[in-house]
Amino acid sequence: MRNASQEPRNIDEYIAQSPQEVKKNLRVLLRVIRESVAPEKVDKIVSYHMPAFKLHGKKLAYFGAFKDHISFFGSIPEGLKGEFEDFETGKGTIRFPNDKPIPVESIRKLVKARMKLIQAE
Secondary structure, rough: OOOHHHHOHOOOOOOHOHHHHHHHHHHHHHHHHHHOOOEEEEEEEEEHHEEEEEEOOEEEEEEEOOOEEEEEOOOOOOHHHHHHHOOOOOOOOOEEEOOOOHHHHHHHOOOOOHHHHHHOO
């Protein structure tokens, strides 16, 4: 999707370089994650030039933009799997198509649950 001369240095650049079709949902997803995370979180661009949020040095949430969807990378705790039954999921991935709104409350619950798991380790 991007070449080396376009490698984003931060999440805002990542969104700016993403396909127009996903920018709105990317901004929603980013806002929800940022509102949900603790002050000690770190957001940055990591391998594969994807935006990532880490907490205490551990993976909290990653996401990637594609022409027809956004992928959220991070395991779904067992009690929250039903929250994402309307979306395609895989091991540690949820795909949010452009033609569906981002499930804001479900993402908020997911990020908070992942934070608790990390903090308990």
